[in-house]
Amino acid sequence: MFTLVAPDPSYHQSFLESHREWAGAHQDGAAVFMADDVTSPEGFAHWIGKLLDAENAPGKDGIVPCTFRWITEGSRYVGSIAFRHHLTPALLNSGGHIGYGIRPSDRGRGAASWALQELLAQLATKGKPGRVLLTCDDNNIASVKTIERCGGLLEDVRRDEDGHPFRRYWIDVGAVSARAGARTNTARTADAH
Numbered sequence: 001m002f003t004l005v006a007p008d009p010s011y012h013q014s015f016l017e018s019h020r021e022w023a024g025a026h027q028d029g030a031a032v033f034m035a036d037d038v039t040s041p042e043g044f045a046h047w048i049g050k051l052l053d054a055e056n057a058p059g060k061d062g063i064v065p066c067t068f069r070w071i072t073e074g075s076r077y078v079g080s081i082a083f084r085h086h087l088t089p090a091l092l093n094s095g096g097h098i099g100y101g102i103r104p105s106d107r108g109r110g111a112a113s114w115a116l117q118e119l120l121a122q123l124a125t126k127g128k129p130g131r132v133l134l135t136c137d138d139n140n141i142a143s144v145k146t147i148e149r150c151g152g153l154l155e156d157v158r159r160d161e162d163g164h165p166f167r168r169y170w171i172d173v174g175a176v177s178a179r180a181g182a183r184t185n186t187a188r189t190a191d192a193h
C-alpha cells in the first residue's frame with residue numbers, strides 16, 4: 001500500500017537506492033540538484049530541511065511555496081510529488097502546479113496515478129486551488145496516461161524553447177473530490193452486501 005509522507009531522514013538508505021536507479025537523470029518532483037549532498041546523513045538531513053522550508057517560501061523572484069511529499073511503501077522510497085501553491089507566468093506556461101517522478105524499479109505499478117489522485121483529494125479538502133495545471137512532454141506516454149486517468153483535460157500543446165511539444169492539462173479538483181466520494185459510496189454499498 002502506498003502512502004504520502006513528508007520528507008524524512010528515516011528513508012535515507014531507500015532513497016539512495018532509488019537515486020542510483022535514476023542514474024543521474026533529473027528526478028522529476030524531487031528537487032534534488034547536483035549541488036545537493038544527499039549521500040551523507042548530514043547532507044541528506046540538510047537537503048530535507050530545504051524541502052520542508054520550501055512550503056513557506058516567501059514567494060518572490062519566481063519561487064513559489066511548494067509542498068513536497070514522498071510516495072512510500074512501508075520503509076521503501078518509491079518517488080516524489082511536488083505541489084507548487086501558485087502559478088507564476090512561467091509556471092502557467094510550462095511548469096504547472098504539480099510534478100512527480102517514480103523510481104525506475106517501481107514504474108508501471110500505479111504509484112504515480114495513486115499519488116496524484118491522493119494529492120488532489122487532499123487539495124479538495126482544503127477547497128483551493130479549484131483547479132490545477134499539469135504539463136508533460138507530448139511523447140511522455142506514461143505521464144499523459146497518469147494525468148488523463150486523474151481527470152486531466154487537455155487545454156493545448158505548446159513548444160518549449162527547443163521546439164519540443166509539451167501538453168498542458170487542467171484538472172478540476174472539485175470533480176476529484178466528487179469522484180472519491182462516489183468511490184467511497186460504492187465501497188460502502190459493496191460492504192453492505
Ligand SMILES: CC(C)(COP(=O)(O)OP(=O)(O)OC[C@H]1O[C@@H](n2cnc3c(N)ncnc32)[C@H](O)[C@@H]1OP(=O)(O)O)[C@@H](O)C(=O)NCCC(=O)NCCS
Nearest residue numbers: 028100101102107108109110111112113136142143145149
Ligand atoms: C511518468 C511516471 C511518473 C509514471 O509513473 P508510474 O507509477 O509508472 O505510472 P502508473 O503506474 O500510475 O501508470 C499510469 C499510466 O501510464 C501507463 N504507463 C506506465 N508506464 C508506461 C510506459 N512505460 N509506457 C506506456 N504506458 C505506461 C500505465 O499503464 C497507466 O495507464 P492506464 O491508466 O491506462 O493503466 C514515471 O514513468 C516516471 O517517473 N517517469 C520519469 C519522470 C517523469 O516523466 N515524470 C513526469 C514528468 S511530467
